[in-house]
Amino acid sequence: MISRVAENCYWLMRYVERCDTMARLLRVHAGMMLDNVLPEDRTWLPLLIVAGEEPAFEERFGAEGVGDGELVQKYLTWDDSHSASIFSSLRSARENARTIRETISLEMWNTLNSLWLWLGEDETREMFDSEREMFYHEVNDRCHLFRGVWHNTVLHEEPFHFMRLGLNLERAGMTARILDLHHHALSEASQAPTEAVDAVEWIAILRTRYAYEPFFKKRRSALGGRGVAEFLLQEESFPSSVAYAVARAQQALERIRPEGSVIGLRSAELLNVLRSTVLNLDVGRAIDSNIHGVLTHIVEHTAELSQVISEEYFHAAVSAPAVGSARSVSDA
């Protein structure tokens, strides 16, 4: 398929995933505030960090802005001056989709465009003001709907696999990033037994990744840092775990690469390394030594992967086959 279109496919799903994750993070954190166990700045700062927006936000609103939940929520939902807000992610997703409408299905377009139009309606703004939980809920639901529509209305061929690659790399990186936000809590928890405050935080992390119920189905052990980290990193049957997402990304790349292909060698190799890093990780030991380092490494590894995929598939230096290739011969 055309390289530029592959890039649009890849980013379309990344942006939808980002939009979904941000809405989910905001929703969970707002709920956490209701439990009233953490100071405001400790609740909202992590969101700015995960969005990569901490410096920009502080520059604009000062350090005290971080304690202003309303300000942070508006910034991460509506502000179009940076790329991490729900609004900006969705705009980028929709622009990618519009660019490759001939590639995606009509149903995908309709679902995504409806979400975009909905976000721009006055009633939606009112809903944000008065029924915030419902607003974020709606964004999440519509993202789920989009992915369902996607899965069931396109050919599961190359464009689909590039979308899958984008979605899963975004997911893997995001899960590692969210865990990393809590690396202090993880390290501390290994020293002392779980307290109520910690429990709220663990539950918040799980819920952010739609992992609350799955976690308890899978692990009947007590709620704790190590269990949560293991689950989100290594649980091979949970869609938002790093291990699961990386395995799916690997599958997608295998479908994209014909066997023995010289294109995509580095991407395949990097994915292999990432997968075994994650699966072979001794989470307990990492928590005792340097969990932050491990998580940072995973985040950076996914970023590098994205870079290499771009170099190998989207912006590769392409030259015409040498004269004498099959096509040239048949032309003669």
Next chain:
Amino acid sequence: MLERIDSLPREEFRRRKELAEETFLRHGVTFAVYSDEQSGVERVFPFDLIPRIIAADDWRLLEAGLRQRIEALEAFLGDVYGPGRCMSEDIIPREIVEGSSGYLAEVRGIEPPGGVRVHVAGIDIIQDPAGSFLVLEDNLRTPSGVSYVLENRAVMKRTFPRIFEEAHVRPVDDYGLRLAEALSELAPNGRDAPRVVILTPGPLNSAYFEHSFLARRMGCELVEGRDLFVANDKVWVKTTAGAQPVDVIYKRIDDAFIDPEVFRKDSILGVPGLMAAYAKGNVTLANGVGNGVADDKAVYPYVPDLIRFFLDEEPLLGQVETFICARPKECEYVLANLGSLVVKTVDEAGGYGMLIGPQASKQEIEDFGSRIRANPRSYIAQPRIELSTAPTWTGDAAAPRRVDLRPYIVSGRSRWVLPGGLSRVALREGSYVVNSSQGGGSKDTWVLDDSVDSPAEAKR
């Protein structure tokens, strides 16, 4: 049919209109307006729910005239870039042809596959008060708007399913397939299963919706200039599996931008080396390069003579009397009668650079007069034709509004005319301007089929 629509309660009609507009918006059937803001606001092309209806007999006449006109213009282009008989035999002055901004000397001697240059034509037609069809303008480069024809039809079917069932309306849905077939059969060296791509300036272009729409309907890929490159005088597309050969390019980019090595050097939309590949016969370009000379408004007055010359036939379609300002005598007449004429700039489209004398202020007329004096070659003038009207919904009732019609003609090894076309309507009362950029809208165009007796048969 109109009575059926008329019998709907007003409220019901309004509700259906809202539904239709919502569908357009949700489907993204929009064009971007760049004059408002930097970002390009997306607008829905205003749509009128009352169809424009053309009787089968009228259509037969029009279709025959269109076929004849395209055949002649095709021959004219082949001649202009070939032997040049029409000029040496004084059918049309050489300076009109070679002085046209659409005439590209680089194309001389290039013989396109199948000899076809006008793969897609959109001919703007008006009806005079007596009902005769007149050609107002030829569009032989990249006529746009066909996506609206197809989308309008889809929305009409959804909005008025019952009424549609009873009408014997000829379908338009196969446009994409017809075009894809026509282009495929003109691939270089008669290649089997050729790779056909649509070349777009990109998602920021106001007609991007149409480019993307056509890619879907034709089942081919949509590419930008940067996706393509030329090596060994052949065109290649960059794919995730390396370079792949391209056989046919349906270009939706102005000729001036297609190859920076030959035309505008600053173009980042085009493909360096494309013209060389074209000249070698290694790629089919649709429409042909240099077609602009044949739809130049200064060439238009000669088309009836060109039909007689190339086909040895009398023109079947009339056209509007035209004064050419490049001719001193006619220019004098135009300047003396600006208040009653419509003056057009020869190489502008979209209703820009136009003076409608009867509606213009004294100041506007004077300004236009001095522009004509400064550069007479750029202007032509026509008497204002009373465009025929069609019933149009105005918000609470139907009222007559002026309409034109752009039928589309697709040419491959054979020629096909889309039954219908884009009916554009001047929505403002009293207005003559039908362009979407200036308050125009569109209607579905129903060409009736008289070869069937029952609705059931008509649907087949």
